[in-house]
Amino acid sequence: MPVTVVESLDHEGRGVARVGGKAVFIEGALPGERVEYEVLRSRPNYEQAHTLRVLRPSAQRVAPPCPHYGVCGGCSMQHLDAVAQAAVKQRVLEDALWHVGRVRPGIVHAAIHGPAWGYRERARLTVRLVPSQGGVLLGFHQRRSSYVADMQVCPVLPPHVAAMLPALHELVAGLSIADRLPQIELACGDEATVLVFRILRPLTQADTRRLLAFAGQWQVRAWVQPEGPDSACPLQPDDEPGLYYTLPEFGLRMEYRPTDFTQVNARINRLLIRRAMQLLAPSAGERIADLFCGLGNFSLPIARAGAQVVGVEGSDALVRRAGENAGRNGLAANARFYAANLFEATEDSLAALGPLDKMLIDPPREGAIAVVKALGAQCRPARIVYVSCNPATLARDAAVLVHEKGYALRGVGIANMFPQTSHVESVALFEYAGERPAGASRV
Structure with missing residues (x-):
């Protein structure tokens, strides 16, 4: 396998090297590192690759804490120190x-x-029922793929949300519409958390009981979305979302619905x-x-x-x-x-x-x-x-x-x-x- 020294990072967090007149974009490599890499795609002027071995690591390299790192497409820079990440982004800008x-x-x-972790208060989790892979897959998309990275943990989600991921797998697997529930949208406010279940078929009474029991156990609000974002509604008609965030410096309280755009x-x-x-x-x-x-x-x-x-x-x-x-x-x-x-x-x-x-x-x-x-x-x-x-x-x-x-x-x-x-x-x-x-x- 080829070996090279990485010169810089690109806007996607990939290491950039020059080999034989071509730019080589290497996932998982950092500036100054000497790496062994594998080419994934070759074009006349550039190549896309990923790191096989780091032969000379950067002082800014850290061990990614997430077991799904490298497969999940949600994060691409966990191998770089958080302070250094900001410096890289400033250079990209x-x-x-x-x-x-x-x-x-x-x-x-x-x-x-x-905070470098536990910050992501909005997320859309993709759901797929794939019996050949053990049942329900739930998570972000895999890197460079439309397949789902099945997540049991996620350190960028708030701790109380990350803790419920295994139970969320079990919940979806037990629903009659497990094959017709493509997405779960998460919205966390200052005092409430809402899960919006995108459903392509009506829930049964047993499904509704399961969802409400889950919501009660994990102290979240359960909503369903049968069509577009405006169709989202609470599973219980009187269960208002209670979502808001405060801007204390300006004495403001901002209320919103779980499908509204807010910063993550x-x-x-x-x-x-x-x-x-x-x-x-x-x-x-x-x-x-x-x-x-x-x-x-x-x-x-x-x-x-x-x-x-x-x-x-x-x-x-x-x-x-x-x-x-x-x-x-x-x-x-x-x-x-x-x-x-x-x-x-x-x-x-x-x-x-x-x-x-x-x-x-x-x-x-x-x-x-x-x-x-x-x-x-x-x-x-x-x-x-x-x-x-x-x-x-x-x-x-x-x-x-x-x-x-x-x-x-x-x-x-x-x-x-x-x-x-x-x-x-x-x-x-x-x-x-x-x-x-x-x-x-x-x-």
Whole structure:
């Protein structure tokens, strides 16, 4: 088998080496290591491989604690020290900004850290009934595969959830619809945990009794979802989800349904909001747009500072939830929410939001290219805070902001939202560097 020395890590956490003029991407290898590897796929310009033996280990290598590591696709970086993971992600972000967008930040902010384990408060577990493999398989997908990595333990899940995995296997195996239950969605709030069972066939009375007994034993709420996310409902009609998370720094309580989008890591989310508010610096008298606002995760902290917030989100359900949260937190007068498809944003649609002093953008992985292209004379906020979950689309959008729209990238930094994975969450500050129309902003 070939042997090489690894030079760096790529955006997926794979070791990168150069062999015979080709880039070789080696799973499980770290920079500086000398490894023996096996090629899995060969192409004219690159090869994909995995590590067979580490002949000279890195000082940053650690023993992965999860017995499913290497098979399960949920984590890819458990073999790297958690602090080093954040440094790698920062380099991935800076490399993307330069190589994709040809932009460099004025400053690099310190990485936002949190717990390395037990942090994942949202998850979708795939379920398969495979008699040839012993019955019910339950877990995340295997690496590079649609097959299920059957998990009996999972150290990134909260301990009380990880502890119930063996019992969850037994529960599903005992249901009449074990072959028609493809997914279990997990949502943990500050005081409640909900399991949403995706069912493709109605439950029997015996199934319902089993689910309720499991919920009582493990102190969770059981919901069922027969169709799309809006069809999710409690197994017992009066069993409200009781899901909420708090933002103590801003005196906020955010309520949500188990199928609503929320961040998977509550502690990092609080720190991310703090960083975003420091960069945005909202104040009374300002009008600020929060685009892709969800249920108000950033909108309400902005409103709490006294600014007037215009939240825009593509999901009608989340717009309703944001408005309800604003009302419950006494901020209805400071926050208005609207449903719109921001992937089709135009100069006119942004202008319709009214004069804006600042803007926060928190898009999904696809980024916000339509929004940044629509910025112009009619909508040119002095400051934009961009929260990103994909360095490539952030870099693409940053190129438009800097090279076409007159903004400067003042600073950027990562938040380690998903420790043990290659996922990179970041927050960037852009400021308009050109002349703005008189009276357009009070910043």
